[in-house]
Amino acid sequence: MEADTGAGAEFETLLEYLKEARGFDFTGYKRTSLVRRVRQRMTQVAIEDYADYIDHLQANADEFNALFNTILINVTSFFRDLDAWDYLRAVTVPALVGRRTSQAPIRIWCAGCAAGQEAYTLAMAFVEEMGVEQFRQRVKIYATDVDEQALTQARQALYTGGEVESVPAPLLERYFERHNGHFAFRKDLRRSVIFGRNDLVQDAPISRIDLLTCRNTLMYFNAETQAKILARLHFAIAPHGLLFLGKAEMLLSHGRLFEPVDLKRRVFRKTPAVLAPVGPPVKAHDGQDRRGAVGRLDELREHAFDAGPVAQLVLAEDDVLALANYQARVLFGLTDDDIGRPLRDLEVSYRPVELRAFVEQARLDQRPVQVKDVSWQRRPDATTWFEIHIDPLADTGIGVSVAFHDVTATRQLFDELAHANRQLEMAYEELQSTNEELETTNEELQSTVEELETTNEELQSTNEELETINEELQSTNDELQAMNDMLRDRGVELDEANDFLETVLTSLRSGIVVVDVELRVRAWNRAAEELWGLRAAETTGRHLLNLDIGLPVAELRQALRGALADPGFTEFLHLEAINRRGRSISLRVMCGSLRSHDERVRGAILVMEIQAG
Structure with a gap:
């Protein structure tokens, strides 16, 4: 199935990138639903092209989590599909516990556990059957998922009231504790539930499992991946173990692995491997007593062997070819000259299969050996299939019989049957795919719906917060209005104070310069204007040491540093300068700290007086 019209290869490249970058293998997921979910996330971040989205993932590490949360829809609940769980509690769990001795451990695997509801449902079902102490001593529930965020939530075992609605009231009372408006699963029972990450497609399965639940998980995978996963689950389940699937999942195409216990509730039993009985031919009873009654017995035996429908060789105890019937001679091109030759010197020893190892095994074990599915390309257009039976002759080790059974026709029938089954499976898969899509x-x-409910709750919470903030803003607005009135009153006072300060500075005959801690001019009285020819508007805000005036400001640098460092600093300097008229003058400069009432340095003050010549 094409992943996306015109973008199949690009989409597969994205899947390979996710596998290499984060270890998530989505290549086995059904493309229709997978493309839809990836497209949904790309729309949310306003990206149209798959290649651009790969660049977005490389630049934004948090985007991986957002994408995985979109793909891995962890929708689950306690006792989901109640009819199936009622059957499990009433029939399956008692039967499983009853088959075990009182001390035998019980191993359960909950695959695709999401946020843990299903795992804890299993725990409740087994505690109800066994009692708390037996459960804690004997039961281990291994709960796995590929989503680390879901596993983190599962380990916390904390659920909202809505999430535990499906738990019957008596069970809710016995197995959950209220915690800050939420419901926490009992901690003493939680120790028997072990959560861990497991990818059903890539990771090795957990072994010796008595009950394996994998509900509504297989339906996300294509048929090939489903078959691969089911083979792993079959390996994981112990003999007589059970598999519990979701209502949307069937196993009609995998009957050789599992057989239904209750098809309606999707409970299946592992099918044990059946081995065909093997052994040497049964000896004819009383054969020795009747030999004398048959004439020309050796000649009859020789012709019967030669006329056998199956190509057959007989090897002596030293692996020398002793007999070859007509079918064997024609099939492998043997002649009378080959009788008596060692097997290793004959082409049949390695074609169609390496025989000597199997002959040696049969001779040493004194047991028949069967070699199946042996193909021989005799002609470019024809392949012959054999099933080779190697049987030791008698118990004395006198020789070995090698029979080549031509199973080509059977193989062709099996291939045709497999083809018909595949067509049937494809038709079924299409039907199942439609059901699974639904x-x-x-x-x-x-x-x-759950997201919308969550969003509604968040919006409601946000609305309450906004109302609270609005009330606070209104209160703050009232306070600011009062403060504004106060500042207006103080502004009048400040204007009066500034006018008074300006009058004082103007009245002083000495040049007054006030700078802040960054040596930027904050005050420049009229006497300073007369001295240096710059008005207050031209100097305010400028760095004192950068003013182009006749004052040797570089010689003031050290004194200014002292004034800014020490609140009690005062120093008098005698400097030669040039006033605004270009005349040389001798100045007496007092440099002191400008400090606040709490003795913090706010700048420096320079008082400049011309000394009489």
């Missing part, structure tokens, strides 16, 4: 859409709609 299930997936339902899951997504349910997820959307």
